[in-house]
Amino acid sequence: MDNRPIGIFDSGVGGLTVMREVMEQLPYENIIYLGDTARIPYGSKSEQTIKKYAHQCSAFLKSKNVKTIVVACNTASSVALDQLTENFDIPVIGVIEPGARSASEVTQTGRIGVIGTTATINSYAYQGKIMEYLSTAEVIGIPCPLFVPIVEEGWEYSQVAVLTAEKYLTELIEHDVDALVLGCTHYPILRHTIKRVLGPGVILVNPAFETAKDLKKLLTEKDLLNENYEKPIYEYYATDAPERLRRIGGNFLKKEIDNLHEIAIDNL
Numbered sequence: 109m110d111n112r113p114i115g116i117f118d119s120g121v122g123g124l125t126v127m128r129e130v131m132e133q134l135p136y137e138n139i140i141y142l143g144d145t146a147r148i149p150y151g152s153k154s155e156q157t158i159k160k161y162a163h164q165c166s167a168f169l170k171s172k173n174v175k176t177i178v179v180a181c182n183t184a185s186s187v188a189l190d191q192l193t194e195n196f197d198i199p200v201i202g203v204i205e206p207g208a209r210s211a212s213e214v215t216q217t218g219r220i221g222v223i224g225t226t227a228t229i230n231s232y233a234y235q236g237k238i239m240e241y242l243s244t245a246e247v248i249g250i251p252c253p254l255f256v257p258i259v260e261e262g263w264e265y266s267q268v269a270v271l272t273a274e275k276y277l278t279e280l281i282e283h284d285v286d287a288l289v290l291g292c293t294h295y296p297i298l299r300h301t302i303k304r305v306l307g308p309g310v311i312l313v314n315p316a317f318e319t320a321k322d323l324k325k326l327l328t329e330k331d332l333l334n335e336n337y338e339k340p341i342y343e344y345y346a347t348d349a350p351e352r353l354r355r356i357g358g359n360f361l362k363k364e365i366d367n368l369h370e371i372a373i374d375n376l
């Protein structure tokens with residue numbers, strides 16, 4: 109039994125899709141969320157910079173006495189997870205392994221698509237992990253950077269979203285994939301549009317959902333679940349423009365965001 113909060117961080121608002129799954133699957137856990145809104149996007153930055161930011165975000169959460177850290181950001185998980193696991197003495201989990209495992213389980217043909225930011229796709233983290241689980245898999249990775257601003261504009265059902273999805277995803281249709289990893293925090297919000305473009309034959313894998321499942325398993329195994337069955341406390345931090353996180357975040361979290369604070373990057 110451990111009533112310390114779970115720490116979740118992301119480059120911005122997108123990680124709230126992961127927090128939402130954690131809230132649903134672990135309804136009694138206290139959570140501290142950090143969105144590095146001052147430095148988003150991570151997806152177009154270098155590995156070295158992403159590693160530095162991910163370390164600072166994790167150190168901030170650690171200073172808040174969290175019992176575990178969830179790296180909600182696919183980009184940070186792709187390039188920085190190993191380093192974080194080494195540098196922090198609490199469990200750190202990312203979204204890549206759960207998403208990759210699920211994709212390797214649901215595919216029938218072994219042809220799997222992965223979409224994400226440019227850094228995520230270039231890191232080859234998802235592709236490599238999927239091959240570890242299913243060595244015969246044929247994995248096609250496509251960076252889809254424009255999906256992030258489209259979702260943040262609230263345009264996920266628009267014609268712009270459909271045309272952008274058609275442009276990015278045609279190659280996956282040509283390769284006849286039967287599973288697609290939504291390898292970025294924002295993409296689950298676009299799932300209806302993506303499904304419409306790809307058709308019903310492609311199973312969409314949501315790493316946010318799979319990660320929350322893995323987190324529950326980890327907390328259970330390590331005896332870290334909060335067995336205090338009261339209304340949990342949720343606390344939010346943003347490194348810039350917290351009001352924007354509050355405004356846009358509702359669409360990601362499906363819940364009002366209060367208890368929100370600004371934390372300057374110099375204080376991370």
Ligand code: DGL
Pocket residue numbers: 118119120122123148149150151152180181182183184224225228256291292293294
């Ligand atoms: N949160 C990032 C991810 O999941 C997307 C936004 C960014 O580029 O920072 O990869």
